[in-house]
Amino acid sequence: MNLKLQWLRNKIASLDLQGIIISKPINIKYLTGLDAEGILLVTRKENIYITDGRYIEYVHSTLTLFDEIIVYDQKDVSTDDYENFFMFCENVGFEEHYVTYAKYKELVRKYKINNLVETDYIIEKQRMIKDEDEIKDIQKACEITDNCFEYLLSYIKPGMTEKQIANEIEEYYKQRTDGLSFDTIVASGENSSKPHAVPTDRKIQKEDIITIDMGCKVNGYCSDMTRTIFVGKVPDYIKPVYDLVLKNHLQTLKEYKEGANIRILSKLVLNDFKSHDYDMLHSLGHGVGLEVHEPPIINHKNEALLKENMVITSEPGIYIAGKFGVRIEDTVQITKSGSFSLTKSEKNYTVI
Amino acid sequence: MNLKLQWLRNKIASLDLQGIIISKPINIKYLTGLDAEGILLVTRKENIYITDGRYIEYVHSTLTLFDEIIVYDQKDVSTDDYENFFMFCENVGFEEHYVTYAKYKELVRKYKINNLVETDYIIEKQRMIKDEDEIKDIQKACEITDNCFEYLLSYIKPGMTEKQIANEIEEYYKQRTDGLSFDTIVASGENSSKPHAVPTDRKIQKEDIITIDMGCKVNGYCSDMTRTIFVGKVPDYIKPVYDLVLKNHLQTLKEYKEGANIRILSKLVLNDFKSHDYDMLHSLGHGVGLEVHEPPIINHKNEALLKENMVITSEPGIYIAGKFGVRIEDTVQITKSGSFSLTKSEKNYTVI
Numbered sequence: 271m272n273l274k275l276q277w278l279r280n281k282i283a284s285l286d287l288q289g290i291i292i293s294k295p296i297n298i299k300y301l302t303g304l305d306a307e308g309i310l311l312v313t314r315k316e317n318i319y320i321t322d323g324r325y326i327e328y329v330h331s332t333l334t335l336f337d338e339i340i341v342y343d344q345k346d347v348s349t350d351d352y353e354n355f356f357m358f359c360e361n362v363g364f365e366e367h368y369v370t371y372a373k374y375k376e377l378v379r380k381y382k383i384n385n386l387v388e389t390d391y392i393i394e395k396q397r398m399i400k401d402e403d404e405i406k407d408i409q410k411a412c413e414i415t416d417n418c419f420e421y422l423l424s425y426i427k428p429g430m431t432e433k434q435i436a437n438e439i440e441e442y443y444k445q446r447t448d449g450l451s452f453d454t455i456v457a458s459g460e461n462s463s464k465p466h467a468v469p470t471d472r473k474i475q476k477e478d479i480i481t482i483d484m485g486c487k488v489n490g491y492c493s494d495m496t497r498t499i500f501v502g503k504v505p506d507y508i509k510p511v512y513d514l515v516l517k518n519h520l521q522t523l524k525e526y527k528e529g530a531n532i533r534i535l536s537k538l539v540l541n542d543f544k545s546h547d548y549d550m551l552h553s554l555g556h557g558v559g560l561e562v563h564e565p566p567i568i569n570h571k572n573e574a575l576l577k578e579n580m581v582i583t584s585e586p587g588i589y590i591a592g593k594f595g596v597r598i599e600d601t602v603q604i605t606k607s608g609s610f611s612l613t614k615s616e617k618n619y620t621v622i
Numbered sequence: 623m624n625l626k627l628q629w630l631r632n633k634i635a636s637l638d639l640q641g642i643i644i645s646k647p648i649n650i651k652y653l654t655g656l657d658a659e660g661i662l663l664v665t666r667k668e669n670i671y672i673t674d675g676r677y678i679e680y681v682h683s684t685l686t687l688f689d690e691i692i693v694y695d696q697k698d699v700s701t702d703d704y705e706n707f708f709m710f711c712e713n714v715g716f717e718e719h720y721v722t723y724a725k726y727k728e729l730v731r732k733y734k735i736n737n738l739v740e741t742d743y744i745i746e747k748q749r750m751i752k753d754e755d756e757i758k759d760i761q762k763a764c765e766i767t768d769n770c771f772e773y774l775l776s777y778i779k780p781g782m783t784e785k786q787i788a789n790e791i792e793e794y795y796k797q798r799t800d801g802l803s804f805d806t807i808v809a810s811g812e813n814s815s816k817p818h819a820v821p822t823d824r825k826i827q828k829e830d831i832i833t834i835d836m837g838c839k840v841n842g843y844c845s846d847m848t849r850t851i852f853v854g855k856v857p858d859y860i861k862p863v864y865d866l867v868l869k870n871h872l873q874t875l876k877e878y879k880e881g882a883n884i885r886i887l888s889k890l891v892l893n894d895f896k897s898h899d900y901d902m903l904h905s906l907g908h909g910v911g912l913e914v915h916e917p918p919i920i921n922h923k924n925e926a927l928l929k930e931n932m933v934i935t936s937e938p939g940i941y942i943a944g945k946f947g948v949r950i951e952d953t954v955q956i957t958k959s960g961s962f963s964l965t966k967s968e969k970n971y972t973v974i
Contacts, residue, residue: 324818366724371716372740374723388724433796444785466676 271338274301275317277396282312287387288359289313291377294368296560297393299490302339304332310339313355320344353382363389394565398557400579404491405603408558408581411447411486411493412601412612418442418484419497419615423622428476428501432456432469435482443486451492451562455483462498462595465551465587477502479594485562485601492562494583495613496599499620509619511548511588512596516617518542519598522554522584526602526609529575536570539586548588555583558601580604581612623690626653627669629748634664639739640711641665643729646720648912649745651842654691656684662691665707672696705734715741746917750909752931756843757955760910760933763799763838763845764953764964770794770836771849771967775974780828780853784808784821787834795838803844803914807835814850814947817903817939829854831946837914837953844914846935847965848951851972861971863900863940864948868969870894871950874906874936878954878961881927888922891938900940907935910953932956933964 271279278301282290292298292310298319299305306329308321317339321329329341342351356362364377366388378386400408418439426435436454443450457467458474462481474480478501485494498512518539525535536554543550555568558581566574568582576582582604587597600611623631630653634642644650644662650671651657658681660673669691673681678695685691694703708714716729718740730738752760770791778787788806795802809819810826814833826832830853837846850864870891877887888906895902907920910933918926920934928934934956939949952963 364723366727367722369723370719371721371723371726372718375718437793441789 271317272302272336273401274396275312275338278312278393281392281396282363285363285387285389285392287361287363287389289356290363290389290392291381292365292393293373294365294393297365297368297397300393300397300560302333302337304329305490308344311355314359316340318342318355320347349380352380356381356383359383361385361387363387363392365389365393367391391565397559398565398580399577400559400581400603404559405579405581407489407491408493408601408603409612411451411488411491412495412614414443414446414486414488415484415493415495415613416615418486419482419495422482423499423620426474426480426501426622428474428478430474431471432458432461432474433471435474435480436469439482439484446486448487448490451485451487451494455481455496457481457595460592460594463589463591463593465589465595465597474501477505479505479508479596481595481597483597483599490560492558492560493613494558494562494599494601495615496585496587496597497615497617497620498596498598499622501622503621504619508594508596511590511594512619514543514546514548515586515588515596515598518586519584519600519617522586523600523602523609523611526576526582526584526604528578528604528606532566532568532572532574532576533570536568536572540570543586543588550586551589552585552587555585555599555602557582576604578604578606623669624654624688626748627664627690630664630745633744633748634715637715637739637741637744639713639715639741641708642715642741642744643733644717644745645725646717646745649717649720649749652745652749652912654685654689656681657842660696663707666711668692670694670707672699701732704732708733708735711735713737713739715739715744717741717745719743743917749911750917750932751929752911752933752955756911757931757933759841759843760845760953760955761964763803763840763843764847764966766795766798766838766840767836767845767847767965768967770838771834771847774834775851775972778826778832778853778974780826780830782826783823784810784813784826785823787826787832788821791834791836798838800839800842803837803839803846807833807848809833809835809947812944812946815941815943815945817941817947817949826853829857831857831860831948833947833949835949835951842912844910844912845965846910846914846951846953847967848937848939848949849967849969849972850948850950851974853974855973856971860946860948863942863946864971866895866898866900867938867940867948867950870938871936871952871969874938875952875954875961875963878928878934878936878956880930880956880958884918884920884924884926884928885922888920888924892922895938895940902938903941904937904939907937907951907954909934928956930956930958 306325311318435456456469458480481498483496553569557564585599589595600613658677663670787808808821810832833850835848905921909916937951941947952965
């Protein structure tokens with residue numbers, strides 16, 4: 271049986287569940303590799319994937335015998351079949367954070383389950399720890415992101431619009447990857463003061479600051495990187511802010527390692543910013559994997575500890591409303607003794 | 623008070639609800655015009671919108687006094703406030719098809735509501751009937767889609783890839799509208815046999831068939847149009863299929879009017895296709911509005927009747943696996959006595 275399904279079987283057994291219904295597509299992709307519409311049932315004896323006519327061919331050509339997944343076309347599944355899947359199962363898990371209230375009631379009715387049990391992000395928690403293949407895909411996505419960034423440094427010229435640069439990034443990724451992992455941010459001049467700026471028709475000036483937040487997907491796995499760069503020169507009034515952000519970004523990379531307390535290392539950055547009268551408008555980071563934002567969230571409210579082979583970002587940022595902003599972000603792999611950035615683009619003052 | 627909120631107040635009163643919680647962003651946009659993250663509460667006396675710091679400025683600048691909506695930043699809302707919003711409300715509605723099971727439990731806990739009641743697509747059902755402003759936006763989106771299609775007829779040349787054409791459509795829309803209403807389909811040659819084809823690197827041939835399914839958004843409202851066109855000439859073996867699809871598309875437009883039975887008019891097309899040994903792989907159509915696919919679904923399982931000022935598609939299609947496919951689709955407004963297409967591009971054989 272595929273290792274991730276084997277893990278899930280052991281996990282639910284430890285929770286006294288005799289079965290589980292997985293509905294969230296990204297969790298099904300994680301467990302099976304399938305990128306389709308359907309539902310995954312782990313029953314007492316079998317792993318079952320129910321899909322429809324549109325995907326049957328794709329599903330059969332993607333799964334191998336090793337997966338040990340029985341595939342059904344939903345039009346061939348009778349009312350009795352549904353009732354039999356979880357027969358003799360006392361407790362069956364479901365994804366309460368994904369399944370709507372209406373769907374929950376439908377599951378109870380359709381599968382005639384005695385006790386449909388909340389499973390509290392069971393799969394998401396496991397997804398936080400990446401295996402070798404997952405890390406390879408993220409590495410590849412990060413490498414292409416670095417290459418794209420290097421290309422941008424020669425591509426970007428005064429007079430271009432933010433939108434034009436964002437489109438070029440999209441085009442670059444489209445030709446080499448599964449596409450964007452999120453809508454690219456290209457925020458120049460005063461627009462850089464908005465953490466979630468959307469590219470506008472503003473033209474790059476001869477002396478300008480540009481924040482670029484970009485990422486792509488390889489085999490479904492994401493990269494996420496931000497750099498703040500300068501056109502012509504680095505204005506003196508920005509340097510102290512840039513230096514402070516970079517110092518905290520690098521400091522965070524140093525602190526990142528198995529066992530590090532997320533709350534404490536977020537607090538360190540917050541406090542340093544506050545001591546300079548700056549605020550932090552967003553989290554210090556987040557997990558990266560099949561989703562570009564996934565657990566763990568790296569902020570001062572999260573008491574969890576980092577673990578080996580988590581892949582997370584370090585992305586401190588300072589935003590001076592209406593004036594400018596600086597954010598520096600890497601996608602980072604956690605190891606037993608430290609961490610290393612999977613995105614490797616230059617972080618010192620970069621002037622184009 | 624804004625008319626849509628006034629409608630909602632009357633509607634919930636008629637259902638013996640003393641309040642309702644609206645969580646689905648597109649329904650909030652429909653009721654308030656707001657395109658942000660937040661939750662809309664209609665309580666006994668007030669309309670309340672709770673959002674966060676990121677959107678407060680935008681929300682205040684978008685709403686007018688006329689809307690009669692009180693805006694809160696969620697960080698200023700206390701536990702007591704939440705419990706007070708629906709005080710003395712016996713029954714409060716919620717959107718059971720949008721709210722997750724976990725969120726449902728949170729609502730019950732947070733608002734201390736006696737009876738949280740399912741509302742069965744209450745807003746979606748109202749959204750089916752478009753008012754004058756909504757129709758104007760859809761009209762505009764359809765007009766730009768027609769213009770884009772006309773431009774494509776001179777733009778497309780043999781040797782271009784499907785992706786290149788899809789990108790050109792995206793660029794065209796980006797410059798003139800809020801962007802795509804869905805991922806454009808450009809499916810040429812044998813790819814046209816897949817109803818949901820994704821643009822590939824296949825190059826357009828000197829003699830080729832191309833199905834283009836495209837749409838954009840204006841003020842959030844969508845257009846949706848499909849045309850199947852030919853390069854060089856219309857192959858004789860395709861003509862009978864094209865003629866049959868076009869005949870059924872036009873026949874459907876004729877049948878579309880207030881009071882028409884959706885099931886019956888879908889059956890008419892199905893039967894005509896079957897009498898020629900063809901199957902229909904998808905629905906005959908769907909509602910178009912803030913979402914490009916929204917109720918009503920136009921297929922043989924829907925017993926509902928059409929109503930004035932519904933905006934729906936007519937999109938019969940025939941797909942010969944591995945060979946070719948033909949689909950012709952308009953976005954159509956229903957009137958008391960008939961219907962008229964809001965997309966108006968040529969539907970007879972079009973050869974480029």
